[in-house]
Amino acid sequence: MPDWLQHRAHALPGATAAVLADGTVLTYAELDARVAGLAAVLETRGIAAGHHVALLALNSLEFVEAVHAVTRLDAVLVPLNARLTPAELAYQLENCRARLLLTHAPTAALAREAAASTETPIFELGGETTGPGGTQPGRSVRTHDPAAPHSIIYTSGTTGRPKGAILTYENFAASAAASAYNMGVLPGDRWLACMPLFHVGGLSIVLRSAIYGTAVVIHPAFDEHAVNRALRDEGVSLLSVVPTMLQRMLDAGALPYPPSVRGVLVGGGPVTRDLLARALERGLPVLQTYGLSEAASQVTTLSPGDALTHTGSAGKPLLCTRLRIDAPAGEPGEILVSGVTVTAGYLGNPEATARALRDGWLHTGDIGRLDPEGFLYVLDRRDDLIVTGGENVYPAEVEGHLLQHPAVEAAAVVGIPDARWGQAVAAALVLRTPSEDPAATFDAYLRERIAPYKLPRRYLVTGSLPATASGKIQRHIVRTLFT
């Protein structure tokens, strides 16, 4: 497996590698020279093959450079979610035994807080790093072991702490190829990343662009007007969003999109028939997708041609991915995934790995069914996962913190429909001591412990929570309490 960036700098030195929102454009030769410089600096900081290097940064050129520089050294990238609290970040730094924490100005204060308890050294990106180490034309390109870990991506679950899913070079390369055959790839492609690069979906855009030799366009955050401009005037051909973003893009203007927009990959939940029809009417080819960190992002994708006849489906598996429902044919059951894009396991967590990977199949915890034609319908995200604005929130984690509050006797956290964010977090509580303003009380309490996007937007105090005979909270009934 060649060093993707180095190969591209050699084969396509003058091709566009990255475009920033401020108009900065970097060619592959330029990006490679910067990355070679940064890699040399990181090497002097002691980073070597196999070391875990954490990255806490917002969408930026520094993020992209860090990804490739860590790769260049055969070190392992651990992208951290910049929306987490210092304590949450510290857990991940500690868990992966990060040798170094890379950050940049906007996240430097958070990085210092997070690294204080773990004593992880910090390196601030953003200085001039172009060194003499750029790829020499005609020289051999470095190679990496395809089975070596490229990244560790933390993902939460029902119980316990976040787990670091190990993704190899081969996981990402196979995913890139399968995605290319699904959406197409052209040498002039520009793929816009307006969702966080620290999630697998965003990171995949950065890596795939280098694998394909195409350009990644980076927006600091999602802004519907900026995205519309990029699609209409700036040659962006591919885009990844969640349904609420698609809605906001369509609401923000009435102009049609040009045919140069080849695909809008929509993950994180189903697109309604109405939204789909509006998008198609305006010339946006919507590709609904189901994916997860443990499978290096995309697992299934619904092509635009099937979208209206299979509304709500996430499509069929990409090449190199197999899909099975753990239930009789046509019945709902757990979604199982296998193939070369699937993680080898969780870092230092053989129990979780053994639970997730059984007989060669990744047990996603998500519930779905296959229709007679083989289209996947995702019915329930794993373990009542809440997806809000593209971020995953696990009820168990929020409940765990609430239950530690002395006033709380029982807690149930659910996702409820939200026009802007797709879902909003909501908490139903049984209290030991009455509270005058539960929202204020528990909001202040949780803010110190969990990331803002995980905070319940609504609270409800009740006498008891609906539970099964065995005592398991019936979340689907809890949800009805909020309607």
Next chain:
Amino acid sequence: MPDWLQHRAHALPGATAAVLADGTVLTYAELDARVAGLAAVLETRGIAAGHHVALLALNSLEFVEAVHAVTRLDAVLVPLNARLTPAELAYQLENCRARLLLTHAPTAALAREAAASTETPIFELGGETTGPGGTQPGRSVRTHDPAAPHSIIYTSGTTGRPKGAILTYENFAASAAASAYNMGVLPGDRWLACMPLFHVGGLSIVLRSAIYGTAVVIHPAFDEHAVNRALRDEGVSLLSVVPTMLQRMLDAGALPYPPSVRGVLVGGGPVTRDLLARALERGLPVLQTYGLSEAASQVTTLSPGDALTHTGSAGKPLLCTRLRIDAPAGEPGEILVSGVTVTAGYLGNPEATARALRDGWLHTGDIGRLDPEGFLYVLDRRDDLIVTGGENVYPAEVEGHLLQHPAVEAAAVVGIPDARWGQAVAAALVLRTPSEDPAATFDAYLRERIAPYKLPRRYLVTGSLPATASGKIQRHIVRTLFT
């Protein structure tokens, strides 16, 4: 690694899989049903995983079905060159211990002659084979071991008999991905195969189309008018040819080509600046390429953007391929290739394998140089290989037969420029007994022994052959005798 065709029949049942010159169109579901039926029949003929199944057929639907049916059974495909003599074919059948020889009506007589001495059973394709075994929607797709052999492709060399290069599933899959990133791939692509499917270039089109989920368009042979029509009116987006075919296409008409033609892959020798300029002027994006059977076809490709500034170059290595010249920087030397597209070796020939694969590098025998930017220039095909109309002719093989004729004392076979075929085979002879009409004498003699495309088009009788002090024939001087 999924069964490519089966995956596509499942994911894209209604998409076009194959288009024939007579207008027949098969969807993936239709092709898969036919292949499942044929596979079932072959199974009843005793074919099982690992068996070598030879295929002697012209470009046709039967050829495509046979490729996928052999794959479906985990058997190994051995495509045979339909231009060879029965004796040449018998050698390959014997060498690979073929369990079965698949053929169809146009090649059935040749197949019977070839198989007579080896007693290989013959199965004639072309009957109705659609069985009940078509892929069931929603069912799991078969998988293959990526490291298992998919095909054995015979390739000749300087000395000795043809050798069977073993190509694995992974060789073809990696080559398909790298080619897609170079030329682009779109779901609606149609790749026209007008060169023989039994060569690695043609076979690759069949396999890549299934890997991509796109369509292969099959012409029975190269016809410049039919190719022009396919590019202009029948939605063909990609095409593979040799320079002489490109020339004939341009000579056959003056109309521009539509922008739907995304790439014309030209292998088998350099494209002249004049030919290139004519092609570009008419809207044909020419991608010059260097490849060989042992690397599952493409190794380097020159993109249209670099074509005029680097005339005569075969471009830069595709992703996953590394290239080295066995000489000091900038000097000409043997072209060495490594990467996941490279063969694991020659069937039952550890000596030839050890000679070709040393320290992880395939020694191609071809001579080339890299310019300071890393562009490859192929200076001499391996061992004075002659490429005539897309077929490889090894001088040593023709010389060997000539030397067995009692009248011949010495023989030197070379390629000389030919307007129609790129190169033509020419023979310089030193005779023991004078011949009145050497062309007639030796033509009749060779026709019984070697394929017609290997026959010398010109003969020349001389008193002595130019040789080095050590007695090695100086072929570059022999060539000048014909000018």
